[in-house]
Amino acid sequence: MTDTATPSYTSFNGHKRIASGSLAVNALAVKHALESDGPTPLLTFCDQTGQVVDIDMRGSDAEMLARLPPEGPQLQESGSASVSSGESGEPRGRGRPKLGVVAREVTLLPRHWDWLTAQPGGASVTLRKLVDEARRANVDRARQRQANECAYHFMSTMAGDMAGFEEASRALFANDAEKFRQQTEAWPADVRDYVRYLAYPLSLPDVSSLAR
Template identity: 55%
Template sequence: MTQTFTAFAGPQRLASGALADVALAVKRAGMMPEPIAIFDDRTGRAIDLDLRGTDADILARLPQPAGGNTQPEPPVSEPRGRGRPKLGVVAREVTLLPRHWEWLNAQPGGASVALRKLVDEARRASGDRDRTREARDAAYHFMAGMAGNRPNFEEAVRALFADDRRRFAELIADWPVDIRDHAIALAYRDRAD
């Protein structure tokens, strides 16, 4: 899934898409009578960007997309640590009880393989639930930033967290259309119901 961002000038959606496109659209919009806010659609949280200088300056300062290797490459002079950093494998400390270590070490491939399999299995088993929670949280953060003083905000939040889609839509029906539509899109992304 491509990471997207959405900019609002007051209650009006100004731009949506890749961060570079949104940043340049905001810069080109110039001074607006309404404050401009940019939101990460994955988290629903507002982000700050430095939009001074040329387009190239702005693009050079943009944060790198999430999902890549977030660990900095160690300097060449330092000895390499454990793991396989070129494959994204990073050694970290895990604290377990002795009985857990015994069980892990008895598994085919050892503790690391067993832990990776357990994590992958848990991610598969809770994938839908995790996506629903992340979408709900993103909608909440966006709503708190853009609609915290709107009528029915608190009741809409309750309906959102109760997963009452009909009530949620009713409560925010009178909000500005772009805010309302974006909150609904964030809350129910990847859901067919």
Template identity: 50%
Template structure:
């Protein structure tokens, strides 16, 4: 399981965990070394998180983005539900576009269109769960590697091995990278720390 957030100072991992803890540790590194090259990543997606390190630790923490990480099995809820739906149940009405034949088929289903669509989505999620998890893991590893290792030896070949599902070749190609970068790339791609 990858941490919620992770911070690097150059090639070295300096913190991992919740955003306030990571920001606090990164701020301490920043205060010790003004030339520190600190990058903070979302631990699941490898999206960069922008943190303003000016001022005191309290100032930094007060400016942190208000990010909520949805549970792995739940979609992110919109900030303010709007229009019809059942907000207390987490149901939010949204618009979808279907062809007339799709609406005709949905109208014939037991429970109506909404029930049929929810069942179809749940079935598709179960059927493609492993593929979806693999794709998301590859995307996160790709984003991280592009940012942290884009100029490293064998970067392009490692990306090819990642998307070809060739774990052994991937591990071999990144073996000489700095340990913290290598280990995090493996954890993102394959969900563990071993290559």
């Protein structure tokens, strides 16, 4: 993930969701389901990747929990450190604050310069705004691509033999949310709701609040 986030997990007993939250919460739910229901299909998925997480269920609850890896925030990707540009340990003097701007030559056609200079704030301000907007758009595309891959990992494991899988996969990577919704509508409710959450996390509630 591009943002700092504590990993979360979701577990299934067959097609029924039995736990969401920390790895410890999921491990206990899966272990207790295994002890009460026997060797049924029990799987735990990472909400950030959609991939299966292996948990060693041997021993007591305490012994199992002691073997789990420590949980904590994921590291930000390179280049996303939260350091304000232009800041340093030196005290600021009087006058206009430094913006950290760098002067470089930009070659444009006359019509481009005419348009830039006609914008509020002038050419420099407009160029900075355009660059920032492009950066935000790239981040949004990267997040959606990551969500697509996450959802596909999960659905390949849980829904690979279900009706509409191929069509749903094509709709997923085409970013056709409506067709994806249609093709997954007949899937078991918990599988359907979770894969929709993974594919479009910003448009759905937190996974822990999905209907059970």
